[in-house]
Amino acid sequence: MTAKTWRRARQAVQILAAVLFVYLLLGTRQGLPTFLPHDLFFRLDPLVGVAAMLAGRRWIAALALGLATLALAVLAGRAWCGWLCPLGAALDWTRPRLSREGDPRGNWRSAKHGLLLVILFAALLGNLTLLVLDPLTILFRTMAAAVLPAVNALLTAAESALYAIGPLQRPLEWVDRVLRGAGLVGGEPAFQQGVVLALVFAGVLALNAVRPRFWCRYLCPLGALLGLVSKVSFLRHHADADACVACGKCARACPTGTVDPARGYAADPSECTLCLDCAAVCPTNAVAFRWHLVPAGWREYDPSRRQALLSLGVAVAGVGLLRAAPAARRDHPRLIRPPGARENGLLDKCIRCGECMKVCPTSGLQPSLDVAGLEGLWTPVLVPRLGYCDYSCHSCGQACPTGAIPPLSLDDKRRAVIGVAYIDENRCIPWADGADCIVCEEMCPVPDKAIQLDVQTVARPDGTVAEVRRPRVIRERCIGCGICEYKCPLNGEAAIRVYAP
Amino acid sequence: MNEIDRREFIRRMILLALGATAASSGLARCGSPSVPTAAPTIPPLATATPMSTLPAATAAGPTPTGQPPAPATGDAYLAVARGDSPTALVQAAIRAIGGIERFVKPGADVIIKPNICVAYHGPEYAATTNPEVVGALVALCLGAGARRVRVMDNPFGGSPEAAYARSGVADAVKAAGGQMEIMSEMKYATAPIPQGKDLKQIRIYRDALDADVFINVPIAKDHGLARLTLGMKNLLGVIWDRPAMHRNMGQRIAELTSLVRPTLTVVDAVRILMANGPTGGNLADVKQTNTIIASADIVAADAYATSLFGLTPTDVSYIPAAAKMGLGTMDLAGVRVEEIGV
Numbered sequence: 068m069t070a071k072t073w074r075r076a077r078q079a080v081q082i083l084a085a086v087l088f089v090y091l092l093l094g095t096r097q098g099l100p101t102f103l104p105h106d107l108f109f110r111l112d113p114l115v116g117v118a119a120m121l122a123g124r125r126w127i128a129a130l131a132l133g134l135a136t137l138a139l140a141v142l143a144g145r146a147w148c149g150w151l152c153p154l155g156a157a158l159d160w161t162r163p164r165l166s167r168e169g170d171p172r173g174n175w176r177s178a179k180h181g182l183l184l185v186i187l188f189a190a191l192l193g194n195l196t197l198l199v200l201d202p203l204t205i206l207f208r209t210m211a212a213a214v215l216p217a218v219n220a221l222l223t224a225a226e227s228a229l230y231a232i233g234p235l236q237r238p239l240e241w242v243d244r245v246l247r248g249a250g251l252v253g254g255e256p257a258f259q260q261g262v263v264l265a266l267v268f269a270g271v272l273a274l275n276a277v278r279p280r281f282w283c284r285y286l287c288p289l290g291a292l293l294g295l296v297s298k299v300s301f302l303r304h305h306a307d308a309d310a311c312v313a314c315g316k317c318a319r320a321c322p323t324g325t326v327d328p329a330r331g332y333a334a335d336p337s338e339c340t341l342c343l344d345c346a347a348v349c350p351t352n353a354v355a356f357r358w359h360l361v362p363a364g365w366r367e368y369d370p371s372r373r374q375a376l377l378s379l380g381v382a383v384a385g386v387g388l389l390r391a392a393p394a395a396r397r398d399h400p401r402l403i404r405p406p407g408a409r410e411n412g413l414l415d416k417c418i419r420c421g422e423c424m425k426v427c428p429t430s431g432l433q434p435s436l437d438v439a440g441l442e443g444l445w446t447p448v449l450v451p452r453l454g455y456c457d458y459s460c461h462s463c464g465q466a467c468p469t470g471a472i473p474p475l476s477l478d479d480k481r482r483a484v485i486g487v488a489y490i491d492e493n494r495c496i497p498w499a500d501g502a503d504c505i506v507c508e509e510m511c512p513v514p515d516k517a518i519q520l521d522v523q524t525v526a527r528p529d530g531t532v533a534e535v536r537r538p539r540v541i542r543e544r545c546i547g548c549g550i551c552e553y554k555c556p557l558n559g560e561a562a563i564r565v566y567a568p
Numbered sequence: 569m570n571e572i573d574r575r576e577f578i579r580r581m582i583l584l585a586l587g588a589t590a591a592s593s594g595l596a597r598c599g600s601p602s603v604p605t606a607a608p609t610i611p612p613l614a615t616a617t618p619m620s621t622l623p624a625a626t627a628a629g630p631t632p633t634g635q636p637p638a639p640a641t642g643d644a645y646l647a648v649a650r651g652d653s654p655t656a657l658v659q660a661a662i663r664a665i666g667g668i669e670r671f672v673k674p675g676a677d678v679i680i681k682p683n684i685c686v687a688y689h690g691p692e693y694a695a696t697t698n699p700e701v702v703g704a705l706v707a708l709c710l711g712a713g714a715r716r717v718r719v720m721d722n723p724f725g726g727s728p729e730a731a732y733a734r735s736g737v738a739d740a741v742k743a744a745g746g747q748m749e750i751m752s753e754m755k756y757a758t759a760p761i762p763q764g765k766d767l768k769q770i771r772i773y774r775d776a777l778d779a780d781v782f783i784n785v786p787i788a789k790d791h792g793l794a795r796l797t798l799g800m801k802n803l804l805g806v807i808w809d810r811p812a813m814h815r816n817m818g819q820r821i822a823e824l825t826s827l828v829r830p831t832l833t834v835v836d837a838v839r840i841l842m843a844n845g846p847t848g849g850n851l852a853d854v855k856q857t858n859t860i861i862a863s864a865d866i867v868a869a870d871a872y873a874t875s876l877f878g879l880t881p882t883d884v885s886y887i888p889a890a891a892k893m894g895l896g897t898m899d900l901a902g903v904r905v906e907e908i909g910v
């Protein structure tokens with residue numbers, strides 16, 4: 068096979084991997100698919116694996132597949148980044164043709180090592196907050212909480228507008244059935260901070276314009292981890308000095324800018340993604356990928372003892388500050404965790420992937436902004452006004468790759484208390500206005516109803532006397548599912564609200 | 569060159585999209601010049617009062633108030649069947665009120681609306697309509713030559729897929745040859761309620777008004793505010809904003825009924841839920857009553873069903889409200905009720 072064919076093969080694999088990623092993402096819904104683990108990519112991600120095991124101080128069998136990715140790095144360097152990583156593929160596909168060559172001045176590449184070390188040291192101290200910057204969590208979270216809801220909203224709007232045109236109704240019904248039936252979209256997902264998540268992702272893509280694969284070169288902590296392992300990789304870029312005519316084409320073609328004319332057009336194996344763009348453009352076929360046994364040398368941007376110490380310091384200081392934050396002292400009243408997660412100590416197990424938010428059929432599980440404190444940024448919290456915990460669902464526990472949300476059986480989930488409902492008598496219609504309502508009682512799913520209706524004769528604000536049914540919560544029966552708060556017909560804040568237990 | 573082409577292409581696509589949007593909103597407006605809302609509006613269709621299409625109704629003469637059709641001589645106005653086999657009960661009750669052919673003409677487009685309100689429990693908990701009853705109705709309609717029979721509801725707890733599956737209705741319908749339909753947001757439109765006093769218009773599932781035949785199959789059960797959820801309460805499943813119906817509930821449900829006018833109401837009382845409705849979940853609240861009530865008059869069917877709970881029609885606010893609007897009769901002494909043992 069020629070270099071060009073290899074490159075085409077690489078592009079094909081990239082497309083397949085990205086398609087698989089999206090397919091599994093769409094498949095992450097109630098009633099999970101069984102033939103391939105829906106969280107395959109997270110299982111393959113050694114960064115989340117190592118960090119979660121360090122923080123939880125336990126072996127997580129589901130994440131052991133990350134070892135395969137590390138083995139791949141020993142074999143063929145950062146081939147993961149060039150061939151398999153779906154974020155890397157997205158970066159390749161959105162790369163502007165005109166982007167600048169060479170690195171900016173200074174050791175920017177070491178930034179990713181700093182980030183990696185801080186993540187690992189923080190994990191040792193039981194903190195996983197910075198996994199929000201793992202490439203796969205970025206991609207999954209963005210797709211689940213920003214892109215798909217947007218697609219869904221646009222589809223619904225387009226369908227509703229076009230449905231008014233008679234002849235289009237039949238085809239639209241067909242399209243609707245196919246798209247929603249296939250799980251492409253479903254429900255009416257709506258996520259707080261969807262725009263923020265989309266902007267973060269757009270930022271990662273936009274940095275491509277500064278340097279190709281800016282994210283992978285300078286920032287990606289997973290790339291840094293794989294790069295360090297790649298110091299001992301076997302399969303490597305090799306420029307044949309005899310055949311090379313020093314035209315510089317390969318250096319210009321290299322998306323990670325690691326082919327160095329000053330070093331005889333050699334590449335650093337811990338930066339090279341084996342994308343083969345260099346080999347494909349070489350006019351004399353001087354670039355080859357060959358087996359090497361000698362470890363690659365340490366570069367100036369690789370971690371130094373100083374950087375390691377600095378990272379340790381940052382991690383210690385950061386974790387210390389987070390532990391001293393008010394959120395660590397007392398829970399926010401609205402910190403409603405997914406079923407079983409509170410007792411389970413979610414914070415040091417959650418890798419911030421967003422699988423639970425994707426799977427939650429009501430999109431009640433939302434990325435936390437403030438109720439879990441900075442430490443719990445983008446961890447899942449139930450926001451009952453946006454979606455309730457469905458009495459017929461236990462999907463989040465099944466979807467969670469690390470067991471941060473325990474895989475409760477449906478019966479156990481139905482008994483898991485995640486919050487307690489309180490009635491705001493100043494707003495509740497029967498209490499404040501003396502008129503009937505009872506929506507909360509109607510909705511309450513527990514078999515003996517955690518909301519009781521007391522028939523009372525009351526004086527209405529206008530002076531008349533009437534008999535109304537007033538809802539009252541029986542605390543011991545309430546599981547905090549939040550459907551009462553979700554369905555409360557008042558505008559704005561509900562008159563019945565669920566608080567942390 | 570390439571760049572310009574692409575730009576031009578995008579420009580044309582945008583123009584096309586704008587044109588389509590303008591055209592669609594224009595078309596929507598042509599359909600109903602009378603209602604000034606932004607949402608697409610359904611013109612009041614003849615099928616919205618389905619009784620006018622029935623031969624029996626013609627025989628009795630369509631009444632301006634929309635009184636339900638009087639049955640042909642020999643047929644019961646309301647049938648109550650009691651026995652062990654839900655399928656046999658449905659067949660016997662329908663036969664007694666004139667047979668399915670009276671309601672379903674060959675080629676008819678039929679919608680069956682059971683109560684599948686939540687995805688929580690199996691049918692033995694009596695929170696959702698008995699699947700055998702729904703299956704039997706699907707088979708009857710297809711046997712009468714219906715073009716298609718669709719079954720749907722919009723659960724308030726859990727996803728429709730999960731609710732259809734857990735209720736057992738999906739399997740029964742499939743086995744009988746019908747289709748389950750997920751009620752998609754695009755199919756809701758705002759329709760005026762000509763007889764409405766409290767509700768002048770409502771956002772409703774178009775097909776519920778457009779179908780040739782709409783068969784309402786509630787399960788009889790307890791409800792905190794309405795006392796009971798029966799046929800008329802079951803119609804809340806075809807409107808978009810259900811919580812809004814909780815104010816002045818009796819009157820609003822009656823007004824909704826005046827718009828939907830089901831062809832036929834079959835009350836599933838094989839098992840009834842005596843308490844903690846409408847969601848249920850406790851077998852101790854379930855009572856096995858092995859009964860099916862069928863009538864073209866939804867008010868009469870609901871009125872009869874109250875007796876299973878030891879109540880009278882006036883205990884359930886929407887029944888007298890609907891009777892007062894002339895939507896049917898709650899005075900069962902004045903009509904022919906046939907009780908059948910199966």
Ligand code: SF4
Nearest residue numbers: 427456457460461463
């Ligand atoms: S929070 Fe409740 S509804 Fe959402 S995924 Fe978890 S179990 Fe299901």
Ligand code: SF4
Nearest residue numbers: 511545546548549551
């Ligand atoms: S949160 Fe509300 S609906 Fe859920 S169990 Fe408690 S009272 Fe019932």
